[in-house]
Amino acid sequence: MKVTFPHMGNAWIVIQTLFESLNVEVVVPPSNSKQTLTMGTRLSPESACLPLKLNLGNYLEAAKEGADTIVITGGIGPCRFGYYGEVERQILRDAGYDYEVVTLEPPDGSLLGLAKRIRYLAGKDNSWAQILKALRFAYRKSVAMDRVEDLIHAARPRLPIPMETEKLYHDAKRRLAQTMSDKGVQDTVRWVQENIRERQEELGTPPEGFQKPLRIGIVGEIYTILDPYTSMGLEEELGRLGVEVDRSIYLSGWVGNHVFQGLAPGYRSIKSYPSHAKPYLPHFVGGHGQETVGAAVKFAQEGVNGIIQIFPLSCMPEIVAASVLPKIQEAYKVPIMTLIVDEHTGQAGIQTRLEAFVDLLERADLQRGIGQTRGDVLSVEGR
Amino acid sequence: MREDKYFLGVDVGSVSTNIVLLRSDNTVEETLYLRTQGRPMQTIQEGIKLLRAKMRKSAEIIGVGTTGSARQLAATLLGADVVKNEITAHAVAASRVNPEVQTILEIGGQDSKIIILRDGVVSDFAMNTVCAAGTGSFLDQQAARLGIPIEEFGPLALQAKHPVQIAGRCSVFAESDMIHKQQLGHSLPDILAGLCQAMVRNYLNNVGKNKDIQGPIFFQGGVAANPGICKAFEDELGQPMIVPEHYGVMGALGAAYLAQEKVGMRPEMQSRFRGLHLAETQFQAKSFECSGCANRCEVVEIMQDETSLARWGDRCGKWSVDVSADIRTGIKELKGGQRGA
Numbered sequence: 001m002k003v004t005f006p007h008m009g010n011a012w013i014v015i016q017t018l019f020e021s022l023n024v025e026v027v028v029p030p031s032n033s034k035q036t037l038t039m040g041t042r043l044s045p046e047s048a049c050l051p052l053k054l055n056l057g058n059y060l061e062a063a064k065e066g067a068d069t070i071v072i073t074g075g076i077g078p079c080r081f082g083y084y085g086e087v088e089r090q091i092l093r094d095a096g097y098d099y100e101v102v103t104l105e106p107p108d109g110s111l112l113g114l115a116k117r118i119r120y121l122a123g124k125d126n127s128w129a130q131i132l133k134a135l136r137f138a139y140r141k142s143v144a145m146d147r148v149e150d151l152i153h154a155a156r157p158r159l160p161i162p163m164e165t166e167k168l169y170h171d172a173k174r175r176l177a178q179t180m181s182d183k184g185v186q187d188t189v190r191w192v193q194e195n196i197r198e199r200q201e202e203l204g205t206p207p208e209g210f211q212k213p214l215r216i217g218i219v220g221e222i223y224t225i226l227d228p229y230t231s232m233g234l235e236e237e238l239g240r241l242g243v244e245v246d247r248s249i250y251l252s253g254w255v256g257n258h259v260f261q262g263l264a265p266g267y268r269s270i271k272s273y274p275s276h277a278k279p280y281l282p283h284f285v286g287g288h289g290q291e292t293v294g295a296a297v298k299f300a301q302e303g304v305n306g307i308i309q310i311f312p313l314s315c316m317p318e319i320v321a322a323s324v325l326p327k328i329q330e331a332y333k334v335p336i337m338t339l340i341v342d343e344h345t346g347q348a349g350i351q352t353r354l355e356a357f358v359d360l361l362e363r364a365d366l367q368r369g370i371g372q373t374r375g376d377v378l379s380v381e382g383r
Numbered sequence: 384m385r386e387d388k389y390f391l392g393v394d395v396g397s398v399s400t401n402i403v404l405l406r407s408d409n410t411v412e413e414t415l416y417l418r419t420q421g422r423p424m425q426t427i428q429e430g431i432k433l434l435r436a437k438m439r440k441s442a443e444i445i446g447v448g449t450t451g452s453a454r455q456l457a458a459t460l461l462g463a464d465v466v467k468n469e470i471t472a473h474a475v476a477a478s479r480v481n482p483e484v485q486t487i488l489e490i491g492g493q494d495s496k497i498i499i500l501r502d503g504v505v506s507d508f509a510m511n512t513v514c515a516a517g518t519g520s521f522l523d524q525q526a527a528r529l530g531i532p533i534e535e536f537g538p539l540a541l542q543a544k545h546p547v548q549i550a551g552r553c554s555v556f557a558e559s560d561m562i563h564k565q566q567l568g569h570s571l572p573d574i575l576a577g578l579c580q581a582m583v584r585n586y587l588n589n590v591g592k593n594k595d596i597q598g599p600i601f602f603q604g605g606v607a608a609n610p611g612i613c614k615a616f617e618d619e620l621g622q623p624m625i626v627p628e629h630y631g632v633m634g635a636l637g638a639a640y641l642a643q644e645k646v647g648m649r650p651e652m653q654s655r656f657r658g659l660h661l662a663e664t665q666f667q668a669k670s671f672e673c674s675g676c677a678n679r680c681e682v683v684e685i686m687q688d689e690t691s692l693a694r695w696g697d698r699c700g701k702w703s704v705d706v707s708a709d710i711r712t713g714i715k716e717l718k719g720g721q722r723g724a
Binding site for chain 2: 030031033034035036162163166229233323326329335348349351352353355356357359360363364
């Protein structure tokens with residue numbers, strides 16, 4: 001059995017770790033790219049949402065490397081993601097690919113059924129204790145990954161050479177993917193911190209002090225938030241424009257909530273969002289619609305300069321959220337912009353909107369604080 | 384500053400390339416409106432040639448701003464001091480013309496925008512996202528189909544007695560619905576007025592959704608020349624549309640104002656403008672597909688006599704010689720100091 005899985009930003013690092021700790025052969029598909037999307041779009045229904053098209057592309061590219069089993073999580077509610085496993089299985093079968101699809105969810109609410117599927121994937125050689133241990137290590141790694149991402153968010157607007165910051169990020173990801181010990185994981189996070197600190201010290205302090213970067217909160221559909229290919233490099237681009245990005249969902253928060261049923265909080269828990277959303281959207285609408293609204297409220301209360309919502313075209317829960325957001329914009333006087341992406345989205349349109357949005361925030365906020373302390377970047381975690 | 388110093392604003396869009404020459408006393412010396420016709424480089428050079436013919440020998444350009452979808456290309460060729468997105472440029476121009484303005488409706492060749500200003504600052508904006516229904520190109524096309532010059536479209540629409548209902552959700556359906564209405568025997572003015580109404584409805588439902596439209600309202604962009612559309616907006620919104628004098632070149636005007644703002648902040652700064660002789664300079668553009676990763680970015684390179692002026696189009700920054708990196712976010716420099724903590 002050679003297991004593969006769909007890409008979603010940096011999730012591959014965590015999933016690869018999980019299977020490798022269990023000695024299961026795993027194929028990490030090539031990163032999302034134009035080619036992935038082209039291949040996936042060819043097999044997908046036109047009206048399917050973007051993540052499905054990318055997933056299919058991932059499987060086709062993984063098949064070339066000999067993958068024969070797909071692992072995907074399930075879900076409930078109006079969001080179409082819950083059907084992905086089944087729909088993808090049938091599409092692949094019709095297209096002549098011999099893939100087995102294992103959907104990690106309790107079928108009809110049966111935890112025993114879920115346990116059986118996990119057992120099937122892990123094989124006979126792993127005890128439940130080992131499976132649990134592997135799960136916990138992968139989870140810790142995903143928390144570390146999120147911390148690194150957050151450090152990079154803070155570093156982008158503050159370090160002068162974007163390419164170097166991206167290289168640091170890239171190297172950190174590589175280190176995290178390779179290490180198989182808790183010490184290695186912690187060391188990587190520290191290494192990134194040190195690196196940023198050193199670079200800042202090289203800069204010195206200009207006489208006129210530092211400009212505090214603008215802060216933008218990103219909310220919306222999880223896949224588009226977490227996957228930089230899908231969001232057209234939204235976070236990186238904003239960083240280049242001098243903005244510090246924060247987002248509503250980090251991978252470990254989603255895993256903690258969705259897979260561990262709230263037993264683990266993740267790096268930044270998403271638990272509080274429904275209660276924040278209450279005055280505006282008091283019930284579950286599928287996907288992360290309610291979380292989007294709640295996160296927007298939370299960001300607004302924290303005093304971010306602006307909020308960007310991003311989702312794939314035709315994403316129903318986010319469309320519901322998008323129609324609620326203007327109320328939050330009004331109530332908290334915080335600018336909110338919505339971006340919608342699909343395979344036809346052009347880089348230029350996104351670029352123009354981002355520049356205009358940052359301009360809007362800049363001009364509204366010419367009196368920002370000067371003279372930040374140096375510790376700022378390194379105290380970003382655990383807000 | 385002497386009288387002979389000017390600011391240049393250039394707006395290179397999909398359909399038209401607009402050039403504005405601004406005197407140092409904020410009055411407009413010259414405006415040019417050219418069709419881009421898919422050749423932005425040649426059009427920019429053509430524009431400079433026309434401009435040079437109209438300028439006095441002693442005239443000097445002391446600041447250049449570019450905007451529009453080809454702003455980066457224009458900035459490279461001209462040597463711009465400011466490169467700005469068209470939303471900010473339109474907003475700056477409108478609030479300079481009338482500081483009271485609260486809403487800008489802008490409809491261009493292939494895109495449409497709405498910009499909400501409060502106290503002279505942009506507070507909200509939207510651009511058309513997934514569809515270009517109801518923009519200038521669509522009107523052009525329908526005028527061509529009906530065999531009337533685009534200039535007559537508006538005046539004819541104003542003669543309508545009973546505007547026809549036309550499905551305006553999508554250009555393609557609007558077109559088939561329009562043909563159907565023609566075949567039923569409706570008069571041309573009624574059909575044109577119906578098209579105007581459909582287009583305005585479409586704009587307000589898509590771009591203007593959830594936006595707090597308050598007067599004074601500026602109507603800008605090439606389509607503002609069409610009185611039929613103006614009237615349809617006024618009927619729908621119940622407020623007068625103000626069409627500013629330079630409605631068709633507001634983006635370029637905004638870019639010129641932004642250049643002026645920048646030079647005003649730093650009088651000692653030399654403009655990067657490469658000079659009017661660039662009308663004769665030979666530029667070459669070539670593109671190649673980077674094979675560094677699976678993204679296969681299309682990298683574009685602008686050359687002048689074998690030296691590379693700029694490259695862009697790559698996601699990772701491997702090829703980018705971003706001439707405008709330091710001027711892309713002009714306002715940051717204005718405030719001095721780098722960001723950091």
